[in-house]
Amino acid sequence: MSFLIDSSxxxxxxxxxxxxxxxFFMRQLFKDYxxxxxxxxxxxxxxxxxxxxxxxxxxxxILGVLNSSSRYFHWKMNLCVILLILVFxxxxxxxxxxxxxxxxxxxxxLLFSCLLWLTFMYFFWKLGDPFPILSPKHGILSIEQLISRxxxxxxxxMALLSxxxxxxxxxxxxxxxxxxxxxxxxLALERRLLQTMDMIISKKKRMAMARRTMFQKGEVHNxxxxxxxxxxxxxxxxxxxxxxxxxxxEVDALEELSRQLFxxxxxxxxxxxxxxxxxxxxxxxxxxxxxxxxxxCVWKIFMATINIVFDRVGKTDPVTRGIExxxxxxxxxxxxxxxxxxxxxxxxxIIIVTSIRGLLITLTKFFxxxxxxxxxxxxxxxxxxxxxxxxxNSFDLQGMYFVSSVLLIRMSMPLEYRTxxxxxxxxxxxxxxxxxxxxxxxxxxxSSILFLYLAHKQAPExxxxx
Amino acid sequence: xxxxxxxxxxxxxxxGVGKSSLVHLLCQNQVLGNPSWTVGCSxxxxxxxxxxxxxxxxxxxxxxxxxxxxxxxxxSVKSTRAVFYNSVNGIIFVHDLTNKKSSQNLRRWxxxxxxxxLVPTGVLVTNGDYDQEQFADNQIPxxxxxxxxDQIHETKRHEVLTRTAFLAEDFNPEEINLDxxxxxxxxxGSSNAVKxxxxxxxxxxxxxxxxxxxGTLKSLHYD
Numbered sequence: 001m002s003f004l005i006d007s008s009x010x011x012x013x014x015x016x017x018x019x020x021x022x023x024f025f026m027r028q029l030f031k032d033y034x035x036x037x038x039x040x041x042x043x044x045x046x047x048x049x050x051x052x053x054x055x056x057x058x059x060x061x062i063l064g065v066l067n068s069s070s071r072y073f074h075w076k077m078n079l080c081v082i083l084l085i086l087v088f089x090x091x092x093x094x095x096x097x098x099x100x101x102x103x104x105x106x107x108x109x110l111l112f113s114c115l116l117w118l119t120f121m122y123f124f125w126k127l128g129d130p131f132p133i134l135s136p137k138h139g140i141l142s143i144e145q146l147i148s149r150x151x152x153x154x155x156x157x158m159a160l161l162s163x164x165x166x167x168x169x170x171x172x173x174x175x176x177x178x179x180x181x182x183x184x185x186x187l188a189l190e191r192r193l194l195q196t197m198d199m200i201i202s203k204k205k206r207m208a209m210a211r212r213t214m215f216q217k218g219e220v221h222n223x224x225x226x227x228x229x230x231x232x233x234x235x236x237x238x239x240x241x242x243x244x245x246x247x248x249x250e251v252d253a254l255e256e257l258s259r260q261l262f263x264x265x266x267x268x269x270x271x272x273x274x275x276x277x278x279x280x281x282x283x284x285x286x287x288x289x290x291x292x293x294x295x296x297c298v299w300k301i302f303m304a305t306i307n308i309v310f311d312r313v314g315k316t317d318p319v320t321r322g323i324e325x326x327x328x329x330x331x332x333x334x335x336x337x338x339x340x341x342x343x344x345x346x347x348x349x350i351i352i353v354t355s356i357r358g359l360l361i362t363l364t365k366f367f368x369x370x371x372x373x374x375x376x377x378x379x380x381x382x383x384x385x386x387x388x389x390x391x392x393n394s395f396d397l398q399g400m401y402f403v404s405s406v407l408l409i410r411m412s413m414p415l416e417y418r419t420x421x422x423x424x425x426x427x428x429x430x431x432x433x434x435x436x437x438x439x440x441x442x443x444x445x446x447s448s449i450l451f452l453y454l455a456h457k458q459a460p461e462x463x464x465x466x
Numbered sequence: 467x468x469x470x471x472x473x474x475x476x477x478x479x480x481x482g483v484g485k486s487s488l489v490h491l492l493c494q495n496q497v498l499g500n501p502s503w504t505v506g507c508s509x510x511x512x513x514x515x516x517x518x519x520x521x522x523x524x525x526x527x528x529x530x531x532x533x534x535x536x537x538x539x540x541x542s543v544k545s546t547r548a549v550f551y552n553s554v555n556g557i558i559f560v561h562d563l564t565n566k567k568s569s570q571n572l573r574r575w576x577x578x579x580x581x582x583x584l585v586p587t588g589v590l591v592t593n594g595d596y597d598q599e600q601f602a603d604n605q606i607p608x609x610x611x612x613x614x615x616d617q618i619h620e621t622k623r624h625e626v627l628t629r630t631a632f633l634a635e636d637f638n639p640e641e642i643n644l645d646x647x648x649x650x651x652x653x654x655g656s657s658n659a660v661k662x663x664x665x666x667x668x669x670x671x672x673x674x675x676x677x678x679x680x681g682t683l684k685s686l687h688y689d
């Protein structure tokens with residue numbers, strides 16, 4: 001009886017999440033495009049719904065809501081469904097859409113997409129070999145096998161993004177890094193851009209007129225092709241077409257220049273807007289936060305290095321450790337159990353909310369930056385894939401992306417709440433994941449520091465050039 | 467040979483509708499082999515015979531400015547694009563017949579391009595609302611081109627072709643629907659080619675080829 005009630009609660013919440021994902025898809029991601037394939041929208045919303053349900057289950061675990069056996073059942077079911085979608089459906093549809101974009105293979109779409117999917121499965125399986133993640137006790141198609149592989153991919157992705165985010169966030173928010181941009185700079189660049197366009201136009205006018213006179217005189221102005229064409233062009237001087245190719249090369253160079261100038265001007269406008277934004281209250285507030293964030297990021301990098309160098313894996317979670325410290329050093333007596341439950345709930349809740357928000361914002365920005373009407377289907381499916389990887393993997397206090405790790409969140413939760421996770425996932429080597437995350441995080445953070453440093457140095461030099 | 471002032475025509479439309487292919491087809495009479503994203507603005511020149519076949523025939527260079535990007539771009543990109551909208555003599559709006567949103571976005575494109583002339587400070591102060599009054603005085607000739615006609619199935623053609631009817635109320639533009647990978651749509655003598663040269667002829671017909679508001683004639687039809 002209680003199982004039925006619990007299930008109905010779970011299903012209602014799932015439907016709610018599904019609806020939310022659907023709305024987000026329609027209103028935000030696909031604001032400017034027509035949705036032609038509803039399959040994509042359905043898959044995206046389903047993935048979103050199940051992922052949110054997993055978060056919900058964690059919260060229920062902490063709060064002790066619902067029957068423990070029904071929680072266990074739902075947890076397992078959720079995991080199965082997500083893995084099914086992630087490993088079987090989404091790659092297949094991605095392959096299908098990619099293949100339908102290529103005109104040659106249009107006729108045998110299904111066949112080729114099946115082939116693509118099989119290749120993907122092969123590589124996916126091979127992925128598990130070099131990593132010490134399996135215990136030989138379990139069979140081929142068990143959950144552990146799939147989760148471990150998904151875990152590796154997800155943790156890598158997540159660590160890469162965290163590393164980059166840890167460095168990029170303070171860089172974006174802190175006004176210390178803002179270059180000074182005046183209106184005269186922008187006007188000067190715009191003038192150069194228009195001058196370049198004028199030069200391109202005058203050259204193209206010459207080309208158009210030359211082509212027209214050649215056409216009227218009956219000359220063939222195709223480029224010499226093939227072996228005999230090359231021989232011919234050596235002896236006969238088709239001066240018209242030679243001129244054309246020369247001018248064409250000049251035009252290509254000028255067009256490249258105009259593109260660069262355009263991008264620089266857009267960059268200057270963006271910087272100017274950021275400067276204005278930083279003078280408002282909101283801007284100052286974020287600037288302040290940026291300082292805190294940068295300290296936090298430096299600390300995280302430091303900790304990652306220490307973990308690797310000293311070969312240490314965190315045994316206790318921060319909450320219990322914090323409480324222990326306060327109890328021991330400050331002599332304050334309070335009920336550890338009671339407080340640890342509430343504090344971990346709040347902590348995990350904050351992580352979840354900021355991750356949800358962060359991921360949705362990032363998804364939207366990323367989607368706008370790279371989409372066009374041709375590829376939008378593929379991109380949304382890729383995003384769904386990435387999102388669900390994140391769901392089954394961990395996120396840490398940085399809280400920028402959604403990644404619920406059953407693997408790493410386990411580290412943030414006190415012992416008594418870890419049981420359900422450990423039960424369901426069996427004997428995955430959790431320590432390996434922690435180590436792997438630290439390594440990738442460090443690598444990613446350091447390379448993004450290098451990258452941003454180079455980009456920052458290059459920009460003012462470009463402006464100085466006349 | 468024309469040694470007159472420049473004739474500038476903008477080609478506007480959403481990302482991926484086929485503006486670059488269209489411009490290439492118009493200017494070089496060849497199909498564009500490898501279309502790629504347009505960053506910024508690419509220009510091409512078309513040689514046009516004004517009043518062809520009459521004694522007053524003159525040859526003009528018409529510059530087609532193909533501005534890349536989408537309506538939802540960041541405001542910094544929009545401000546940068548605005549530098550291309552100066553002293554425009556004609557506008558070609560391009561939309562994709564397979565994508566409904568691209569024809570709906572034409573309204574926003576028209577706001578962005580035409581409103582530029584209204585505000586001397588260069589800052590877009592509209593709140594995005596579409597006000598028909600603003601375009602009552604518009605003297606810049608407009609042309610609407612729908613691309614990817616070959617991808618529309620025969621039975622759905624009628625429904626698709628009436629999509630841009632809303633623009634007719636405000637602008638009364640000419641309309642052409644074609645496929646940019648097939649030069650026969652613009653072959654000499656076809657109705658599309660006639661519409662195209664009629665559109666280009668409208669432009670030098672103004673007594674004063676400056677921005678809108680400077681001329682006194684309001685003729686929108688070439689006779």
